[in-house]
Amino acid sequence: MTAHSYNFDTCPDRTGYGSLKWDKYKGRDILPLWVADMDFETAPEIVEGLQKRLDHGIFGYTIPHEAPIEAVLNYLDRAHNYSAQANWLNFLPGLVPAINLCCHAFTEPGDAVMTATPVYPPFLSAPDYAGRELIKVPLCLNTEDQWTLDIDAMEAAVTPKTKIFVLCSPHNPVGRVLTREELTGIADFCERHDLILISDEIHCDLVFDETKKHTVTATLSEQIAARTVTLMAPSKTYNLPGLACAFSVIEDTKLRLQFQKTIRGIITEVNCFGYAGIEAAYNRGEPWRQQLLTYLRGNYGLLYKFINEELSGITFRPMESTYLAWFDVNALGLDNPIKFFEDNGVGLTDGGPFGGQQHVRLNFGCPRSRLVEGLEKMKAALDNR
Numbered sequence: 001m002t003a004h005s006y007n008f009d010t011c012p013d014r015t016g017y018g019s020l021k022w023d024k025y026k027g028r029d030i031l032p033l034w035v036a037d038m039d040f041e042t043a044p045e046i047v048e049g050l051q052k053r054l055d056h057g058i059f060g061y062t063i064p065h066e067a068p069i070e071a072v073l074n075y076l077d078r079a080h081n082y083s084a085q086a087n088w089l090n091f092l093p094g095l096v097p098a099i100n101l102c103c104h105a106f107t108e109p110g111d112a113v114m115t116a117t118p119v120y121p122p123f124l125s126a127p128d129y130a131g132r133e134l135i136k137v138p139l140c141l142n143t144e145d146q147w148t149l150d151i152d153a154m155e156a157a158v159t160p161k162t163k164i165f166v167l168c169s170p171h172n173p174v175g176r177v178l179t180r181e182e183l184t185g186i187a188d189f190c191e192r193h194d195l196i197l198i199s200d201e202i203h204c205d206l207v208f209d210e211t212k213k214h215t216v217t218a219t220l221s222e223q224i225a226a227r228t229v230t231l232m233a234p235s236k237t238y239n240l241p242g243l244a245c246a247f248s249v250i251e252d253t254k255l256r257l258q259f260q261k262t263i264r265g266i267i268t269e270v271n272c273f274g275y276a277g278i279e280a281a282y283n284r285g286e287p288w289r290q291q292l293l294t295y296l297r298g299n300y301g302l303l304y305k306f307i308n309e310e311l312s313g314i315t316f317r318p319m320e321s322t323y324l325a326w327f328d329v330n331a332l333g334l335d336n337p338i339k340f341f342e343d344n345g346v347g348l349t350d351g352g353p354f355g356g357q358q359h360v361r362l363n364f365g366c367p368r369s370r371l372v373e374g375l376e377k378m379k380a381a382l383d384n385r
């Protein structure tokens, strides 16, 4: 029997569905290659799972139940060698609220939260929203010219008031899959300074470099597991962010109770379709995910070649995961890079809110023809300046 072949080459028209990605440029001739939302239909197996749930016809209050719990536990074990327990889980409508709630749950007024920049902007806004101090430590380049965490700079910046380190692994926006050694360095740092580690691993199933493997930080040692809040979701991998389904894994009872106390009455759990989505994605989404990774690898190869051969002035370092490419555009000498590319028909994400001035992020999770169209527009814009 030949394996089913999924279609990543076309995408239905998304207008009229309130798409954040597409409606931003409604009525303007701008190709949206920004927010982390892919222009691919999700796996047909997930659509089937949702359809089955829809066909039931009753959409009552839904609690975490056996099917999604088992799906998550089996997935963690199978995909990440993480043997977790049902009572460690909390289902959540999103990881952004989870990051914000962690700042409330695990710090007091006057405390500080540390993270490494550039990084997904809610990491930077969450401490501020909670009225806590933010300590930003820039990533550095290692001997292989790859972005990594700068432990020495973190040591220099940490204060007695620092209570949390927020980690993005794999990393958005630089696309690194951190090695066990790098993660151990971060874990040791958190232990030395008695920090709680918030490990956002939402991109962990998007490792397209076949030589790299994601390590769940909490699997490094019992010691680090006892101070870690792992945040995950199928939403980036299976293109389900609109279903609002995510979860946390907190092994330590005291931390878990602190977190649960903070979310009580404020955060709803996942809705009935979110549970159905989680279940279908983790139980039956793997063949689709494998083909997605192959497709993304192809898009990345094309993008890397194009940027390095056709677009001088953009620095793009090799990446290993995610569909989000991070470009240093400083050498182009543009006053406002985002506006420049928008004026020339391409919508990218501004690096500023990530802590990366003169950087832009491009989403290559789209049909290849669309990616080529965007790149050609960028080239034409730069050539015709």
Ligand SMILES: Cc1ncc(COP(=O)(O)O)c(C=O)c1O
Binding pocket: 036, 093, 094, 095, 096, 097, 120, 168, 172, 200, 202, 233, 235, 241, 245, 246
């Ligand atoms: C690192 C990271 N965390 C969280 C999110 C979003 O999480 P959610 O949609 O579950 O709030 C994203 C989205 O791009 C992300 O890149």
